[in-house]
Structure formats: structure tokens, C-alpha cells
Amino acid sequence: MANTTFTGPVRSEGGFQVVSKNSTTGAYTTVANTASTGIVTNKYVKHVGFATGVTVNTTAGDSPTIGEFTQPANTIITDIKIFCDVAPIIGEGDIGYEVGTSSSGAQIVAAQTDEILDAGTTVVVHNVTVTALVLQTQDGTTAPASVQYTDTERTIFCNITNTVDATTAGSFTFIIEYVQIA
Structure with missing residues (x-):
């Protein structure tokens, strides 16, 4: 995956994800999601x-x-x-x-x-x-x-x-x- 710097607007129909990559395994973990509505959903x-x-x-x-x-x-x-x-x-x-x-x-x-x-x-x-x-x-015996x-x-x-x-x-x-x- 390449690093890219954008100078103009970035568009996505399916939303965006911010991820981090484990340096040992190479596995990606989602840090934050932004839905196509613009709402952060994590x-x-x-x-x-x-x-x-x-x-x-x-x-x-x-x-x-x-x-x-x-x-x-x-x-x-x-x-x-x-x-x-x-x-x-x-x-x-x-x-x-x-x-x-x-x-x-x-x-x-x-x-x-x-x-x-x-x-x-x-x-x-x-x-x-x-x-x-x-x-x-x-403080009940079972909390509702x-x-x-x-x-x-x-x-x-x-x-x-x-x-x-x-x-x-x-x-x-x-x-x-x-x-x-x-």
C-alpha cells in the first residue's frame, strides 16, 4: 500500500476507514470509521x-x-x-x-x-x-x-x-x- 498525499477533495461513496498496520504481522486494524453520511461510527x-x-x-x-x-x-x-x-x-x-x-x-x-x-x-x-x-x-440484587x-x-x-x-x-x-x- 502506498502513501499518498491529496491536495484536493477526497471522495468516497462507501465512507472512509483510518487504519493502523502491525509492523510485525502486517495486519491492519481499523482505528476509526466515517460513514458515507459523514458520521464517525466507531x-x-x-x-x-x-x-x-x-x-x-x-x-x-x-x-x-x-x-x-x-x-x-x-x-x-x-x-x-x-x-x-x-x-x-x-x-x-x-x-x-x-x-x-x-x-x-x-x-x-x-x-x-x-x-x-x-x-x-x-x-x-x-x-x-x-x-x-x-x-x-x-444497589439492587439484580441491576436492571x-x-x-x-x-x-x-x-x-x-x-x-x-x-x-x-x-x-x-x-x-x-x-x-x-x-x-x-
Whole structure:
């Protein structure tokens, strides 16, 4: 195999592999893979996904536009943040959230009814809310599988909740960090 230096763009329809060669055996080992989509696909690389356009309901309750994120197979969600893109305006009340494996579920992030706004009327644009992932039992006789992990692709639902009517729905983006582990 020759060493080549490229000065222009390099194209590949099937992706790229970074390899190392064992000086004794001559065997090649893949160090990193880059899929044709541009995503590095080897283990333990942090990725970021988004669920955008999640709004506050004009009547109290769940968002009319629950965000969806497709969690890839063999990944674990490590963090979720909520970014305020457009400020919602409500009568004095609460704005919260939940993240789950169903449209009103809270399996990934437990329902927090007033963590974004507590007895207020608006959320400042560019506000970032840091969520807490649901933790599994750590000291049981048999530890359960983490709800943040999936071995098959699945849809994660990101919901904004409010306790009073909104005059301006606003818009939020859920920022989901995950790691490929297999």
C-alpha cells in the first residue's frame, strides 16, 4: 500500500476507514470509521441529535408539537438540554418537560412540571435548561438495564408541558447527546 498525499477533495461513496498496520504481522486494524453520511461510527464517540420546534400549548397541557428524535441502535443517551429558540408567553404559571419512549412518557427524563418556568409569564430567548436523566437502581440484587440504552433504533419523544394557557407558543429545541457503544 502506498502513501499518498491529496491536495484536493477526497471522495468516497462507501465512507472512509483510518487504519493502523502491525509492523510485525502486517495486519491492519481499523482505528476509526466515517460513514458515507459523514458520521464517525466507531465506539465511544459522542454524537448530538436534536428535536426542534417543540412548542408550549395555547391551552394548558402537553405540547401540540411533541419533538421526536430517532435514537440509533447500540447507543446510550448521556445528556439532554433544552434550548429556548422563541420565547413563550403565558399567564402566570409553570412550564415543564418530560422525555420518554412514548408521546407523553417520562422514562428517559422524569416529568418536571415547573423546571423551565416556575410561576412566571415568559422564558428568555436562549435560556438553556439542564435536565436530569432517570437513574436506575444502583444497589439492587439484580441491576436492571439502563433506560437510556437501546440495542435497536427507537423514537424518543420530547415534550413541553404548561399549567396555564399560552398567548405565544414559543419554540424549544431538545439537544440530545449520545454515545455509540457497539
